Amino acid sequence: MSGSVTPGPSTGEPSPTASRAPDGPIPSDYLGTWSTALDNDAGHHTRRLTLRQGEVGDTVLSLVADGADYHCVFQAKLAGEPTEQGPLAIGPSTVTVGEPASSCTPGAATRLTLLEDGSLERLNPDTGEKLTYLKE
Numbered sequence: 001m002s003g004s005v006t007p008g009p010s011t012g013e014p015s016p017t018a019s020r021a022p023d024g025p026i027p028s029d030y031l032g033t034w035s036t037a038l039d040n041d042a043g044h045h046t047r048r049l050t051l052r053q054g055e056v057g058d059t060v061l062s063l064v065a066d067g068a069d070y071h072c073v074f075q076a077k078l079a080g081e082p083t084e085q086g087p088l089a090i091g092p093s094t095v096t097v098g099e100p101a102s103s104c105t106p107g108a109a110t111r112l113t114l115l116e117d118g119s120l121e122r123l124n125p126d127t128g129e130k131l132t133y134l135k136e
Contacts, residue, residue, distance in 0.1 A: 024053035025081055026060065030088060030112065034120050034133035043068045049122070049133055051088075051112070054078055061090050065104075072104035073097035079109060087113040 074093035098104030
């Protein structure tokens, strides 16, 4: 299982309500822990994404991917200065934990967008793959 995700439904338009956090460039509505699950032929898989404040070039994203036979942890850096409404440009991910290592491969750069319903969409702009997360 790689750092990329399986396509999921888009649930709406970008949120117009996000606001820049006073202590950094990432809008405060993005910060925190988000989760989702997906089911496919290989079984049930969970994703837990945590975003923390940071400047461009800082590691701001941690993603835990779990399935029946793997546990992967990825980290990625903020790739560009976000606007007040986002989206967030996140650089390619690196694997920090891989059990087994062969199940975890680094992921491509992604774009994170807050949607009107309060969910977070993670999009791979190169492939169009999307996954929607809910805030914990």
